[in-house]
Amino acid sequence: MTKAPRGIGLGFRVGMAERFLEEAPEIVGWVEVHPENYIGRGGRYRDYLKRAMERWPVVTHGLSTCLGDTDPSDAEYLAQLRSFLGDVGTPWHSEHLCFGSVGGAALHDLLPLPFTEEAATLAARRLDEVRSAVDVELAFENVSYYAPQPTEMGDESGLEEATFCAEVLERTDAKILLDVNNVYVNSQNFGFDPRAFIDRIPPERVIQMHVAGHFVRDDGLRIDTHGSSVCEDVYDLLDYTLRHVGPVPVLLERDNDIPPLEELIAEVERLDAIYQRATAEAPRAAVAP
Amino acid sequence: MSEQTLAEREATVARMCLAPTPATEDLDTLGSPDRWQIYRRMVRARMHRVCETALKLSRAAYGEEAFTKLVDEWLAAEPPTTRFFRELPNQMARWALSDEGRLVEPAHLRDLLRYEDALWAVRAEDDRDLPEVVDFSFEGVPAFNPSSRFLPLEWGVDKRADDGSVEPLEGALLVYRTAGFTVPCMRLNPLAAAIVRELRDAQEAGRAVTEAVQRAAASEKRAVDQKFIESLSGLLEKLITRGIVRGCLK
Numbered sequence: 001m002t003k004a005p006r007g008i009g010l011g012f013r014v015g016m017a018e019r020f021l022e023e024a025p026e027i028v029g030w031v032e033v034h035p036e037n038y039i040g041r042g043g044r045y046r047d048y049l050k051r052a053m054e055r056w057p058v059v060t061h062g063l064s065t066c067l068g069d070t071d072p073s074d075a076e077y078l079a080q081l082r083s084f085l086g087d088v089g090t091p092w093h094s095e096h097l098c099f100g101s102v103g104g105a106a107l108h109d110l111l112p113l114p115f116t117e118e119a120a121t122l123a124a125r126r127l128d129e130v131r132s133a134v135d136v137e138l139a140f141e142n143v144s145y146y147a148p149q150p151t152e153m154g155d156e157s158g159l160e161e162a163t164f165c166a167e168v169l170e171r172t173d174a175k176i177l178l179d180v181n182n183v184y185v186n187s188q189n190f191g192f193d194p195r196a197f198i199d200r201i202p203p204e205r206v207i208q209m210h211v212a213g214h215f216v217r218d219d220g221l222r223i224d225t226h227g228s229s230v231c232e233d234v235y236d237l238l239d240y241t242l243r244h245v246g247p248v249p250v251l252l253e254r255d256n257d258i259p260p261l262e263e264l265i266a267e268v269e270r271l272d273a274i275y276q277r278a279t280a281e282a283p284r285a286a287v288a289p
Numbered sequence: 290m291s292e293q294t295l296a297e298r299e300a301t302v303a304r305m306c307l308a309p310t311p312a313t314e315d316l317d318t319l320g321s322p323d324r325w326q327i328y329r330r331m332v333r334a335r336m337h338r339v340c341e342t343a344l345k346l347s348r349a350a351y352g353e354e355a356f357t358k359l360v361d362e363w364l365a366a367e368p369p370t371t372r373f374f375r376e377l378p379n380q381m382a383r384w385a386l387s388d389e390g391r392l393v394e395p396a397h398l399r400d401l402l403r404y405e406d407a408l409w410a411v412r413a414e415d416d417r418d419l420p421e422v423v424d425f426s427f428e429g430v431p432a433f434n435p436s437s438r439f440l441p442l443e444w445g446v447d448k449r450a451d452d453g454s455v456e457p458l459e460g461a462l463l464v465y466r467t468a469g470f471t472v473p474c475m476r477l478n479p480l481a482a483a484i485v486r487e488l489r490d491a492q493e494a495g496r497a498v499t500e501a502v503q504r505a506a507a508s509e510k511r512a513v514d515q516k517f518i519e520s521l522s523g524l525l526e527k528l529i530t531r532g533i534v535r536g537c538l539k
Contacts, residue, residue, distance in 0.1 A: 036373055042415040042436060044470040064372035070296040077372065102303035105368040108377070109332045111302055118295045147324035223327070 003057035004091060005030030005208075008271045009251040011226075012058075015258045017048040021055070025265050027272055030057040032251050035084050035093075036064050039077075053088065059208065059249070060090040061177070064106065067126040067140055068099040068113040078133035085136050092137035092207055094177040095130065097123055097168065112145035115153045115164040124171035131174065139175035139207045140168065144182040144214075144224035146189060158192035162200040175207035178245070180238050181230070181253075185214050185222040194237050203245040211238055211271065212253040227256030230267060235274060242278035250275055293318065306332040307364050336364060336377055343378035343409040346446075347402045350395055350453055359385055359392075375413050382406035397444035397455045404446045404474075407438035407464050411472050422536035425529055427499045429537025431488045437465035437533045439485055447474040461485070465533045475531075480517075481524050483509045488534070498537070 007029035010020075014037075031052055038049055052058060065074075065081070085093055098110040113119040123140070131138040142165050153163040169176060178201060187194035213228035230252070238250065252267055293301065298319075305315045306329045316322035340360050341348055348356040363381050371380055382402050385391055392398045414436040422432045445458035461482035463475040477485055483505040491501035502521060506513050528534040 037375075040373065040415050041375070041413045042417055043413055043466060045413070046417065047470070063374075068295070068299075070299055074372075099299050099302075101372070102299045104370050105303055105307065106370060106372050107303060107306060107332050108335055108369070108374055109306075109328065111299075111328060114295070114298065116295070122295060146327050147319065147321045150320075221327075 003030075003089070005057040005059050005249045006247075007249065008268050008275055009056075009059065009249055010264065010268060011251060011253045011255065012048075012052055013255060013258060014045060014048060016261060016264065017052075019261050021048065021051045023261065024055050025261075025268070027265060027268050028056065030059060030249060030251075032059045032061050032253075033088070034063050035060050035081055036062065039080050039084050049088075058088050058090060059251075060085055060088060060093045061141075062093065062095040064100060065095045065130055066098050066100040066110070067095055067123045067130070068097065068119055069101050069126070070099070070122065071101050071104065073126070073129050073133070075133070078130065082134045082136075085134055090136060092139055092175065093134055094139040094141050094208065096143050097140040097165065098143045110143045112143060112147065112149055113164075114149045115151035115160045117152050120164060120167045120171065123168050127168070127172045127174045131172075137175060137207070139177040140165075141177040141179050141210065142182050143179070144185045144189075144222075146221065146223065148190070157196060158190060159196055159200055161186060162197040166200055166202070169202060169205050174205075176201060176205050177208045177210060178206045178241065178248075179210040179212075180241050181210065181212045181214060181234050182224060184231075184234050184237050185224050188220075188222050195240055198237070198241050198244050201245075206245040206248050209238070209241065209245075209248055209250045210253055211235075211250060225256055226253045229259075229263075230271075235270070238271070239274050239278050242275060243281065247275070247279035302328070303368075305329055307368050309361060309365050333361075333364065335374075336360065336369065339374060340378045340381050344382065344402065344405045346449070347382075347398065347405050350398050350401055351392065375409075378409050379406055395453075397446055400440075400442040400444040400458075401446040401455075403440060403442060404462065404464070407440055408472050408474075411436050411438055411464050411466050412470075414466065416466075419535070421539045423539050425498075425525070425534065425536045427502070428497055430495055431492050431498050431501065432535045432538045433489060433492055434465070434532055434535050437463060439463055439482075439489055441482060441486065445476070447476065463533065465531060468532060475527070475533075477524075480505070480509050480511060480520060484521065484524060485528070488528075492538070 009030035009032055010028045012031040012033050038045055096110050098113055100107050100111060151160040153160045183194045183197050211230050211234055212226045213230050215223045215225040250271060301315050301318055305311045316325055319325045337360050363384050367384050369377050369380050416434055416436045440462040442458050442462055444455045446455050447462055449455050460477045460479045463477055464472055466472050487501040487505040511517055
């Protein structure tokens with residue numbers, strides 16, 4: 001039976017798995033895993049996943065089925081993915097609104113799409129394809145980007161990306177995994193109001209959120225590294241977003257320079273306090289997939 | 290607004306990331322060259338890092354600079370096609386070994402790369418949902434656990450002197466994953482290597498253990514006498530208790 005993820009979750013990473021599984025902190029309500037780390041793989045990873053599934057609801061978040069890829073869909077992988085999602089019992093699955101594979105070459109990064117009609121059409125089509133292939137609720141995640149993108153989403157307020165995301169949502173019945181850190185990083189790098197971005201996303205379409213830490217270069221450019229603590233501005237933006245969308249599960253991502261478990265749990269506790277306070281006053285019930 | 294189609298734009302980004310040096314024309318087409326170079330560095334750094342981690346002994350033996358150049362050449366010539374990040378070092382190693390003219394010095398380098406490639410692959414090998422087996426018997430067809438690799442090498446790269454040098458190897462290496470997820474290496478003498486090779490071939494060909502053993506004895510010009518039987522029993526016990534041989538196919 002699928003268990004519903006609630007409250008604050010933690011990205012499940014092998015680097016911290018042993019102690020995390022042993023201590024199974026109560027404050028962590030659910031975990032998120034990347035299917036690519038487990039599909040076709042045995043050994044320690046599978047053992048950790050099995051133990052995590054015994055303790056928490058598990059939600060899946062893909063890295064390689066990028067919704068803006070112009071390469072044909074990989075039917076064989078999608079069949080494997082469907083099987084994996086069924087085994088895990090995830091209530092929904094998410095992929096990124098970006099591209100990562102070109103002419104058969106896998107670039108292993110989340111590369112930005114232009115905010116164009118062609119890209120929105122492609123992403124909407126891919127969302128429908130992937131959703132019918134995996135047979136589970138599907139969401140896309142907004143990504144961070146560092147180079148200005150061509151746009152046809154005319155907007156004088158600098159919210160071309162938000163308009164692009166809303167446009168893709170409009171064309172499909174998919175949900176959005178709203179990465180609050182990515183919204184913040186992009187707002188600082190490209191000079192728009194992150195709250196205006198959040199306001200443009202239909203709250204009823206938000207199924208999950210991400211928060212993470214990022215890196216600020218000497219020249220001020222912010223890079224989404226998942227390698228440090230969540231910054232104050234992102235905590236504030238999360239509070240604002242929760243009041244906008246209601247009690248949607250929030251995930252803390254940490255992929256690099258993973259600190260001792262105590263530090264991660266302290267971040268989860270702070271996120272939980274924000275979550276409890278903001279959602280107590282939020283108007284909307286949690287999204288039920 | 291860009292004049293390129295989306296597919297053209299994505300191809301430009303890929304070229305910009307994977308070429309030995311990004312073409313000025315590609316950077317100009319994308320606009321904001323400094324920002325796009327960030328992507329180039331991120332893409333390449335991740336790929337270099339995983340290869341350096343998985344193939345650290347080969348990197349040390351070849352030299353850091355030469356290894357970096359090798360990875361750069363791979364990215365330009367035959368970029369990764371796998372969506373599984375863990376498989377990048379295996380793809381890189383396969384490409385590097387595909388040309389006999391590469392990695393000629395030191396002499397054991399190619400064997401060292403084969404060895405590390407095997408260690409990395411065995412660590413992640415999927416051993417779930419395997420065909421059912423019955424107890425091991427000489428009449429049955431042997432069933433190996435896929436999380437093992439038989440390496441008929443010329444150099445004993447599993448044992449390295451402090452200066453990195455290695456001795457020639459007589460026989461072969463067998464790397465395998467334990468129940469505790471470690472990946473040790475067994476050294477096989479020439480007879481044991483012949484037996485394991487024949488047992489693995491027997492699984493592929495559907496031959497019985499008895500026939501595999503006879504073929505191994507013949508290839509090593511050994512009589513199947515008491516001493517042979519004792520060696521065989523000791524080897525089979527190790528293969529079975531360590532989970533390398535699961536039993537016989539049903």
